[in-house]
Amino acid sequence: MEIITPGTEQTECKRCGDCCTKGSPTLHVTDNVLLIEGTLNYKDIYTIRSGELVYNNVDDEFITIDEELVKVKEKSDSRECIFFINDDNSCRIYEKRPTQCQAFECWNTEKFLSVFAEEKITRETLLQSNPALLDIVETHEMKCSYSVLNNLFEEIRSGKDVVNEVFDILSYDMTIRQMLSDKMGVPNDYMNLLLGRPLNETIIMYGYKVETEEGGFFTLVNI
Numbered sequence: 001m002e003i004i005t006p007g008t009e010q011t012e013c014k015r016c017g018d019c020c021t022k023g024s025p026t027l028h029v030t031d032n033v034l035l036i037e038g039t040l041n042y043k044d045i046y047t048i049r050s051g052e053l054v055y056n057n058v059d060d061e062f063i064t065i066d067e068e069l070v071k072v073k074e075k076s077d078s079r080e081c082i083f084f085i086n087d088d089n090s091c092r093i094y095e096k097r098p099t100q101c102q103a104f105e106c107w108n109t110e111k112f113l114s115v116f117a118e119e120k121i122t123r124e125t126l127l128q129s130n131p132a133l134l135d136i137v138e139t140h141e142m143k144c145s146y147s148v149l150n151n152l153f154e155e156i157r158s159g160k161d162v163v164n165e166v167f168d169i170l171s172y173d174m175t176i177r178q179m180l181s182d183k184m185g186v187p188n189d190y191m192n193l194l195l196g197r198p199l200n201e202t203i204i205m206y207g208y209k210v211e212t213e214e215g216g217f218f219t220l221v222n223i
């Protein structure tokens, strides 16, 4: 859920749907019940990992997030929440919408900011009953953390040849996704919840894109 600059005249929600087109909600512990009762499914949510670059439209800038967030997915190539229905500006799960959506008032952000500070859902809390999967997730987080990548890209910018270390991380990220799917039968649409967004997509935050050459070799290309 993104914060919109408060209006001066507005005092109630006009059901325009603007907030739902500018971002999806982050889930709090209070939203666990939505997962338990099936309003939300693992295929509907994904993880923004600590250190990832996200857009903050309060200050109209990209910021590095310093905590893990589990969010409702957005529609492809858009910041629009997957539950938003464009035809009539409505919400497919309105009666059971997440905590942030209930708190959001675009004319007064106080309530939202107070809710935002409350405890959020993390992958660790979601996977408590599946220690084997949690172990895979934590190992991936350790090997493919954004703090490691930040350091490597700083070294690349300063002229050091550590590109192969970046490729090793990219390769690990791809391999573990394939392994979870092939060997453990994890549905592909759960993958961005378990492991965050694929690194070959998010690497764009460092000003590069990844191209895969014949034989599966990677190349980093400046953008």
Ligand code: SF4
Residues within 6 Å of the ligand: 004, 012, 013, 014, 015, 016, 017, 018, 019, 020, 104, 105, 106, 107
């Ligand atoms: S909270 Fe504001 S932006 Fe969101 S639907 Fe209501 S009026 Fe529109």
Ligand code: SF4
Residues within 6 Å of the ligand: 019, 020, 023, 024, 025, 072, 081, 082, 083, 084, 085, 090, 091, 092, 093, 094, 097, 098, 101
């Ligand atoms: S869950 Fe519903 S209310 Fe919340 S952002 Fe999505 S469409 Fe809007």
